[in-house]
Amino acid sequence: MREKTAFIIADDTRKKVAALHAGLTLAKGEYMPYDRLEDLPASVRDNLPKHAQEIYKEAFNSAWEEYEDPQKRRDDASLEETAHKVAWAAVKHSYEKKDGEWVEK
Template sequence: MPYDKRDELPAMVQEALPAHAQEIYLSAFNNAWEEYDDPEDRRGDASREETSHRVAWAAVKSEYEKGDDDRWHKKE
């Protein structure tokens, strides 16, 4: 289930990430949703949705990191 806009993202994602990171998440999730349509392309028994969420978080973590204040900050 791809997302059309940020306010459709899971509440946890909306609450945890700043707006730009949400955009990264949304784009990565939607791309992974298309890329991992075939179960043979996924690891183990992971569902298409689970795989897409993992890819999305990995994309966010490539540009953002969680600080000591438990908030996500853009990497320098």
């Protein structure tokens, strides 16, 4: 069976995720899940300061490319799950939660 390839250029992250869930193979370098801070999940946008959101976005996108190969991931984790874990770890390197708020260390 021939593999489908999607070249995603839309800004809408939901369309990108839908393409993944539809079983399309995304061409390396043609897909960045979060182009803008506005594309980040609400749980990130609503809780992190802008600088922390920028860290999250960059770390997520970098991990998305780095861990594209399933053999590089731990415990059969999905690419999305791995990228989110890397992004949160990057944020936690520079920020911590105090009294319910994320603040720079």
